[in-house]
Amino acid sequence: MNEPSSGSATRVLFVCLGNICRSPVGEALFRHHAGGEGAAGAFEVDSAGTAAYHIGEPPDRRSAETALRRGVVVSGRARRLEADDYYEFDHIVAMDRSNLAEIKARKPADATARVHLLRSFDPAADDDADVPDPYYGGPSGFDDVHDMVERSTRALLAHLIEELS
Numbered sequence: 001m002n003e004p005s006s007g008s009a010t011r012v013l014f015v016c017l018g019n020i021c022r023s024p025v026g027e028a029l030f031r032h033h034a035g036g037e038g039a040a041g042a043f044e045v046d047s048a049g050t051a052a053y054h055i056g057e058p059p060d061r062r063s064a065e066t067a068l069r070r071g072v073v074v075s076g077r078a079r080r081l082e083a084d085d086y087y088e089f090d091h092i093v094a095m096d097r098s099n100l101a102e103i104k105a106r107k108p109a110d111a112t113a114r115v116h117l118l119r120s121f122d123p124a125a126d127d128d129a130d131v132p133d134p135y136y137g138g139p140s141g142f143d144d145v146h147d148m149v150e151r152s153t154r155a156l157l158a159h160l161i162e163e164l165s
Contacts, residue, residue, distance in 0.1 A: 009041065009042055009043055009044045010042060010043050010044070010090050010091070010160060010164065011043070011044045011045075011046075011088060011089040011090045011091070012030060012043055012044070012045050012046075012089065012090065012091045012093060012156075012160070013045075013046050013047065013048060013081075013085055013089040013091070013092045013093065013113075014026035014027045014030070014045070014046075014047040014048075014093050014095070014118070015047065015048050015049065015050060015081055015092060015093065015094050015095065015099055015103060016047075016049055016050075016094075016095040016096070016099055016131075016133070017049055017050055017051050017053075017095075017098075017099060017133060018049045018051055018053045018054040018078060018135075019047055019048050019049030019054060019078035019079060019080070020049070020054045020057055020058075020059050020060045020063070020078050020135075021059070021060045021062075021063045021133060021134055021135050021142075021145070022063075022095040022131050022133065022134075022145060022149065023047035023048065023049065023095060024047050024059040024060075024063060024064075024074045024075075024076055024078075025059075025063050025066075025067055025072075025074055025145065025146060025149050026047060026093065026095065026118060026131075026149050026152075026153055027045050027046060027047040027074075027076070028067055028072050028073060028074040028075070029067070029072055029146075029149055029150055029153040029154075030043070030045050030153040030156065030157060031043070031045045032071075032072045033153055033154050033157045034157055037157065037161065039157070039161060042161070042164065043157075043160070046076075046089075047076065048079050048080060048081040048082070048085060049078060049079070049080055049081065050080070050081055050099055050102040050103065050106075051080070052080045054078040055077075055078055055079060055080060056077050056078060056079075057077065057078045058075070058076070058077060058078075059074045059075065059076065059078075060135065062134070062139065062142045063134070063142055063145075063146075065142075066139075066142040066143055066145075066146050067146060070146065070150075081103065081106070083106070083108060085113070086106075086107055086108055086111035086112070086113045087108075087111060087112055087113070089113045090112075090113060090114065091113060091114050091115075091116060091160070092113045092114070092115045092116070093115075093116050093117075093118050093156065094115065094116065094117050094118065095118055095130070095131040095133075096117075096130035096131055096132070096133070097117065097128065097130055098130075100115065100117050103115050116156075117130075118131055118149070118152045118153070118156065119131060119148060119152050121152045121153075121155040121156040121159060122148060122151050122152040122155060123151060123155055124148075124151055125148070125152075131145055131148050131149060131152070132144075132145065
């Protein structure tokens with residue numbers, strides 16, 4: 001894929017509740033896949049949370065360690081979804097239906113961002129499947145979440161590249 005000139009990148013924002021477990025993994029995996037496809041410059045990627053619980057905190061250690069074992073670096077600091085995000089991003093991607101409902105409820109009437117449920121792109125899931133929050137679960141929950149987000153972000157990237165073509 002030819003990389004667009006600066007300023008024409010498609011902007012994608014991944015959103016979960018606190019922006020420390022699922023959405024940073026979505027951001028990192030999407031960026032990783034885009035780089036692997038030679039499309040890194042075609043996308044700007046970020047993540048946010050619907051709640052302000054963890055603003056300024058790094059990603060959850062368990063999420064970051066799970067990703068790192070698989071060759072993906074998760075970084076950044078938690079932030080909250082803001083009104084400007086609906087205009088600055090082309091796509092806002094929710095990790096679960098609760099986040100999706102909150103994102104849609106806050107969306108200004110004239111906002112330009114398209115809102116999606118991440119697992120609607122997962123070839124192994126129903127269209128309304130959630131990425132569960134692993135925060136209070138055991139280590140296997142982080143592996144399961146990583147697998148879901150891996151498949152879903154790969155399929156989302158393919159979908160967006162096709163749209164750009």
